[in-house]
Amino acid sequence: MKLIKKSLAVLCMAALPAFAANPVSVTIDAGKPGPVINKNVYGQFAEHLGTGIYEGMYVGTGSKIPNTKGWRNDVVGALKQLHVPLVRWPGGCFADEYHWKDGIGPRAKRPVKVNTNWGGVEESNAVGTHEFFDLVDLLGADAYVNGNLGSGTVQEMADWVEYMTSDSKSSLANLRRKNGRDKPFKVAYFAIGNEAWGCGGNMTPEHYTNLYKNYETMLKAPKENRPLMIASGGNDYDIKWTDVISKNAKAQTSAISFHYYTIPTGKWEGKGAATGFAEPHWISTLANTLKIDSMIRNNIAVLDKNDPEKKIGLYVDEWGTWYDVETGTTPGFLYQQNTLRDAVVAALNFNIFHQHADRVHMTNIAQMVNVLQAMILTEKDKMLLTPTYHAFHMYVPFQDATSLPVKVADDKAYTLGETTIPGISASAARAKDGKLYLSLVNTNPGQPADVVVNVAGKQLAGANGRVLTATAMDAHNTFQNPQAIKPAPFSAKASGGKLTVTVPAKAVVVVALEG
Template identity: 50%
Template structure:
């Protein structure tokens, strides 16, 4: 045998015989303590008139050959119901501050066609409007969250929309709603007073918007027993000044304030790709998503000064990964693939929301179908769930559960200039007394042996599920829609109050203790 072949064979033997590398991590979960409720609304979603989110994604129209209920795709509705989505935000986004609600009511063939000035200057038919959205929310058994038009609208237009939707009396607007097919008013529990008014919503200074919020919100009244939480426009990412000005000028007149933070790496002008990346891009994006903790901390620092009792809710109503659009698709449509990396990004970010559950009351991942970090992708009559969808399905167990305080000691995962804790862990207890522990192993190549001390636990059994794949950029396609999906996990052992589990590299595991 030639020497080069012998060396190659020896090297291959050593490689295949080498044991799997494993890091060691420990955690203490205080099962007998209460760190407050994890509000189910942090698992909210966002649907904007952008690309193929609404048209083709959610709405195909009642005459479509694609199975639908009054125009809404049955496959998408069924998939979203499976997530138990608590709320859905609409119509934007940037679209909201150029949206005039009267364009989207009445007979669909009589509705005016308008230019979508923010997203490609395509024509919006207004076929999907107020009735269609609110009826969709009823189909999904979810609560609507609407964004009102401050940028190009008036206080009169905003208050009329609210009356049209929610008033039960004998008024012109309530009767117009009845004429258009809806006898009973809808419940609208959340209403945003503008969107991104520091940018596409008017390029305003915080001082100016604060005065506009005071003016517009004066006319946003709750009618006929509808209890509406008004949401002020909050900061862009790490901008601490915007929230500071808002708290100084509005104070506790705002029941809630928003925050937008997208994970974008590198800078905006040179975004990374959704698939086809290596370990450096994997580590860069996952470490970048940790800046969500800084963004929330900046907002909390100002809110805590005027509201130490946490009465004002922080709504992170746009978040997620933002990459280059897929080749061959228009840039304005923001269509991107969704990989295993995005599922881990979502898991880590949701853990951050859990940590801040005393202030963070709602969050909306962007967006629900065919846009940015989507739950679902569609193509004609085909539909597939993304890895992010599966992550949200696995994490349903945390909705409205009691957060359990914990401490984690984890090795660092470092690659190049990027580093983050290898493990991210969160735990909660539901009303039945079951404990659910979600674990993200961000390390691209190394398994983590996790030992958990369960303080105050009386659990007798453990079961688990795992989301992982062979490749870092693994994703589902219309030819292979089930490449990345959860499976059973049996590599956890419970012995008294000690739980041990070997968490594979680049994976998410959810353990349930009974």
């Protein structure tokens, strides 16, 4: 309760007229609409990893936890509030060891395998193709299926695509019908392999590209039900994968994937804790997450050279924070807490993705439940929403909204030691409901920021929306206190057509501008 009261006190201050002498200026040019922010920028990722699927989402039809077709009603209901546009499955590294025929037919007869990538635990194959499509149907989302290139064969992958998409009387289509699905599944996206540079096969981009072209040629589906094909690209500052694929498989791919994880220390050995961190790890995390902007720009520069028609998208289909696992949990399960810092990281990434909406048509945060930067954490029959969940929920109006140019001037940089990052991050768009939405992120954990908002050629009357902030940098929800941090109402009134708002320290604000 103390935390909530302090947060509300900060919000009340945001509406007071006494502002700093030199506020930050945010100018929106509503007369120059940019590309649409594809709703798939808010995509999700569910891998067979730890309790991300089993227990966290899928409990089986015999569970005492209320469920529909085995999927937890509480988790599905919460995810539906995010308007989840699509889900990527079954991996990740798991995808390149997944053999789809293990996951069809009577569950009692499905083979039990070992999940060698994630903890060496048993994989029951209780969740397979049909169960996954039950999930996306319950969510009202599209399906993004990742095929097994690393340990599979071209025939196996071709058979899977036929099994899912064919409306013929072929043996594979009839097998799907025997297993309970008459009409074909709708596979919106299909990726050939994952992280082929690493866990997906340790390949060179040249070798992968040759394999990709071979596999893509052999994956047959009805014209009206053919998935958009995605090539597995690079990560971090490596642009060679994007270059080789876009040069040599341009006609056969709709997108190239890209992966980047934010680590406080920047080192895989000793990443940093999810909670209990000091301010140096706050700023280093934000500084490291902002690097994704230059990485995206570098890849887009390659695509602009090789694909000036802009037919190939750049899909950031794995991103998010990666910390040391929580004490007492299985290391291979990648379970970590989720704090206000994660919500700020998410919002900074959203604002960057919006800037590149002409190429970045999809991103998939890792991951949905109980793994890395999750939306939801569960413990048996309990469930809580994380700060990252709340950030996603606040940004729902940006799905399929039309981006608008934003200029930030007179920003007060946030500096600690030798690290300096922008103090304010902003993004604006015209949503499908016709309203103009503005997001503001204050990266400084100790100082609020006064921001003057201008919309070119328009008088503003005010702003209404929500803010996510807290007293502590590592504020987070627990099963004992599941609502310790959540969004609160935020509003401000203009004076003489001029709108100034105070963004609290370490806060995410999303408002609809009125006028």
